[in-house]
Amino acid sequence: MSRISFFLCALATALCAPSLGLAADANAILSRQCAQCHALSKPADASIDRLWTRKGPDLYYAGSKFNQPWLVEWLQNPRRIRPAGEFYFTHIKATPDGDVIDASTLTSHPRLSKGDADAVAAALMALKGPDDLVRKGAYKKQPVPAMIGAMFFEKLRGCAACHMDKPGQGGQSGPELYDAGLRLQPDFVYAYIKQPQRFDPHVWMPQLDLSDTDLQRLTGYLMTLQDGSPK
């Protein structure tokens, strides 16, 4: 080996190693610390029993769903998104006043350091899911007056029965959406509201007959919700 090519090799290794190392670490973290609760590739098992027994939401399409800066922040500082956890039915109990969340069955989410969160968020963003899952550009970015958006979400389309659009206001069986604008990509939101069961075969959100106008309006409204304050 000539001296010069030896030098080039060494240089290349020195330059590339850190980033290679980072990616390898992130994937190792995902498979060792996350895969027991999260599907990182599309699960072959689409049965309702899987929904009942899985320990966390699927992440195989994370790169088509989340905003990266939100992921980096949340992985260091996780706070509850689904008030009744996953799967909701296994975390509730009946009382004379009606059903309540059984907080004693909920655990706090693992936390990552800044460095690991950066690397893992980047690795999650690479998980796009099937090509046709989220259509790019479906959301047209037409502004929605807040009052109109809230009226559709809370009253006319019944979304608030299961979701909070303001902290403490709304249902508890679905993920809170008061920071949807920080957390979620608009084209994902559009596609999910249209057909939730394409993402999650037996998920307990209904597939409603919504027009494109409805979907644009609801997506536009949710994108304006950016209450990121810890609760």
Add this chain to the structure above:
Amino acid sequence: MLTVRVQPVRVFALAVAVLLACPRICAPARADDDARWAATAKTYNTYCAQCHGLNRNGKGINAKSMAVQPRDHSDPKGMGPIPDAEIVKAITDGGLSVNKSVLMPAWGKVLSPQQIQDLAAYIRHVCNCGSAANH
């Protein structure tokens, strides 16, 4: 005498037969019931209990924040007068389709017609009222 000696054997055989059949004969309602309703109860727990409640009494975890309360499926007075066809329609096409609240969602694109028929029958079983009570 042959017949006298056979008799106890026959009685014994009869007793064994009765014992073997007992789970079916002695407790028909419960045993058959649970098996018959298990799959549908799971469908209900997955999709309906979030609003209609663990005890099917309309007090699910979402109910507190809702402007119109989910129907109490355990109440024969409230459920009895609703015709079977309306129950099926409400589940399939949502509350609005039967002039009720939009807060009762449409499940026709998530559940099969068979699952919805089973849910309607299950709801009759839960309230022990309406057309099923006549069967």
